[in-house]
Structures are given as C-alpha cells and as structure tokens.
Amino acid sequence: MRNKPASQHDEVTLSEHDGIRYLHFATEWVQGAMRIDKPAELVLEYTRQMMAWLLFLDPPREAAIGQLGLGAGSLTRFCLKHTDSPLQVVEWNPQVTLVCQWHMKLPAASRLVIDHEDAAVWVADPARQGQCPVLMVDLYDAQAQGPVRDSVQFYAHCRRVLGEVGVMTVNLFGNHDSFPRNLANLREAFDGRLALLPPIDAGNQIVLAFSGPPLQVSAEALLERAAQVEARYGLPARRWARSLIGAQRGQGLLDF
Structure with missing residues (x-):
C-alpha cells in the first residue's frame, strides 16, 4: 500500500454517531471527523496536536500553511476560521475533496488551494521551496497503519518546502512497526531537530520537525x-x- 499509485484511490465512506460525522476509506478506521453543529472544532485529539506548531510560529501572513492529506478537512476548516493565512492543501484523491465539500462543510475560500497530486511528487518540485513555513503531514491509506509517504527523501523535500525557518508536524502511529522507521528518517532529514508529543490513546503520536537556525x-x-x-x-x-x-x-x- 505504501507505494500505491495515485490512480488507485480509496473508496470514501461516511458514518455518524452522537452528532459527529466520520470519514473512512471503506474500513472501520477513522480518517477524520467533524462535529456537525460546530464544523470548525477539532474533534480528534491528534488533530489538535497537529496545531502544536503554534508554540513556535505565528500563522504566516503571505506564505501558506501547508497540509499534506486533506482527510475530513478538520485542520483546513480550523485554519480558515482562526487564521488569515493562505492555505495550500495537497490531496491525491479528488473524491476526498468532493466529500469534504458536500458532506463535511469545507467552505470555498479564495485563500484555499487544493492540489490533487501525490504528496511526494508535490514536495519534490523545486518550485515549492520555501512555500510553506508551516507544514502538517497526515498521509494514511485505508489500512491506517502507517504513513504512505515516509522516506528520508520525502522528509528532506518537506524540509525544503518549509524554507529557511519553519515547523512541520507529522501524524505517526506510535504502536506500529512503521514508527521507528519514520522517526529515523525524520531525524536524518532534519538533522535530529525533532520534538515528540506524548502518544494519545488511539495510538497516534505527533512529531514536530524544525528547519532554520537552532532554537x-x-x-x-x-x-x-x-x-x-x-x-x-x-x-x-x-x-x-x-x-x-x-x-x-x-x-x-x-x-x-
């Protein structure tokens, strides 16, 4: 699944319980959630932790907040409500975007750009250098057992997208065998400049990676x-x- 071509998109499905709508890829695994009466709220704890870059950077005014993987649009809705930043989202499955627009209250906004492309290809483009001083990476497939893009090269390209000074947050799965590999690859790509938040009950663990001068x-x-x-x-x-x-x-x- 890790090297699945972008043409093989996962089927997008929805469920609802107790006022919360969930997005799935035709499995029981939750890919994102929205409280129906408060769509900008970050329902899942790991999505709140993905915003931990705010401890170190203010939302950019001209450069974009980058998001690799749209999911249920939770982070996008939150950033549209609480910041004035341009938003650059990369999502390889156009059906995910359509479902978010139709069923997940993803608003149309002039400062929101969604590119339908493989995130690894997107970050590898030299033209992206320095485009997003904030980058939130959440790339999972239907099995939800480890990121689908996780090589040293991929993370090094993410670092280039951050530019001279930036912070990336990455959603990892702490109790899966992909975790040590991801951590090692991140350390190599970011010269060891990482910080880990505690894992949550669902198994997610958020890692922060830093570019720029030592802080x-x-x-x-x-x-x-x-x-x-x-x-x-x-x-x-x-x-x-x-x-x-x-x-x-x-x-x-x-x-x-």
Missing part, C-alpha cells in the same frame, strides 16, 4: 507562549509545552 527557549517563555496560544485558539497548548519541557528535564534552556 533555544526557556521553559518560562515556552509556557507563556502556550498560555497565549491556549487563550486565542482554545487548544491545550500548556499541556503540550509541559510535555516538551519534561522531555528535556534538567536543561536551563530547551533546544529545538
């Missing part, structure tokens, strides 16, 4: 930033900050 920040400054993010966006940012501080216990300054 040092005090625990106090990170917690202050987290409080601002929490107040503005309604995200559990102080929890994220405390976990990152705990991972570097004993250091006066945190390195990212």
Whole structure:
C-alpha cells in the first residue's frame, strides 16, 4: 500500500454517531471527523496536536500553511476560521475533496488551494521551496497503519518546502512497526531537530520537525507562549509545552 499509485484511490465512506460525522476509506478506521453543529472544532485529539506548531510560529501572513492529506478537512476548516493565512492543501484523491465539500462543510475560500497530486511528487518540485513555513503531514491509506509517504527523501523535500525557518508536524502511529522507521528518517532529514508529543490513546503520536537556525527557549517563555496560544485558539497548548519541557528535564534552556 505504501507505494500505491495515485490512480488507485480509496473508496470514501461516511458514518455518524452522537452528532459527529466520520470519514473512512471503506474500513472501520477513522480518517477524520467533524462535529456537525460546530464544523470548525477539532474533534480528534491528534488533530489538535497537529496545531502544536503554534508554540513556535505565528500563522504566516503571505506564505501558506501547508497540509499534506486533506482527510475530513478538520485542520483546513480550523485554519480558515482562526487564521488569515493562505492555505495550500495537497490531496491525491479528488473524491476526498468532493466529500469534504458536500458532506463535511469545507467552505470555498479564495485563500484555499487544493492540489490533487501525490504528496511526494508535490514536495519534490523545486518550485515549492520555501512555500510553506508551516507544514502538517497526515498521509494514511485505508489500512491506517502507517504513513504512505515516509522516506528520508520525502522528509528532506518537506524540509525544503518549509524554507529557511519553519515547523512541520507529522501524524505517526506510535504502536506500529512503521514508527521507528519514520522517526529515523525524520531525524536524518532534519538533522535530529525533532520534538515528540506524548502518544494519545488511539495510538497516534505527533512529531514536530524544525528547519532554520537552532532554537533555544526557556521553559518560562515556552509556557507563556502556550498560555497565549491556549487563550486565542482554545487548544491545550500548556499541556503540550509541559510535555516538551519534561522531555528535556534538567536543561536551563530547551533546544529545538
């Protein structure tokens, strides 16, 4: 499945329970979710963690927030509501986009561009260099057991898309055998500049990867930033900050 050509698209299906609509690829695995009466809310915990880049960067004003994998459009709807940034989404299955527009309340917006292309091909284009200082990567197929694009080369191309200074968040599956390989490939592509958030009950684990000059920040400054993010966006940012501080216990300054 990892090397499946883009012409072989997964069938998109929907389910609903207790006011939440779920997107699937014809399996029981959930690919995304939307609270029907609050479509911009991030229902799934891992999607909230995908926004942890806000601890380090403000939403860009001219360059785009990049998203590889549309899913149920949760991150797209959230960013359209809470930022003024241009949004660049790459989704290889046009049916996913149609379902999000028809059934997942994905709004039409002049600052939203969706390219229907293999994410690996998209990031490999040299013209993408520096296009998205923020990149959120969530690339899963119907089996949902590991990213479908995860090579060192792919992650190195993602780093090039970030440009001089940027942060990428990647949705990995911590208790699957793909996790160690992804972590090793990310470390190689980003010169070891990674930070891991704690895994959630569903098994997802979000990794942050950094481009640009080495970053040092005090625990106090990170917690202050987290409080601002929490107040503005309604995200559990102080929890994220405390976990990152705990991972570097004993250091006066945190390195990212």
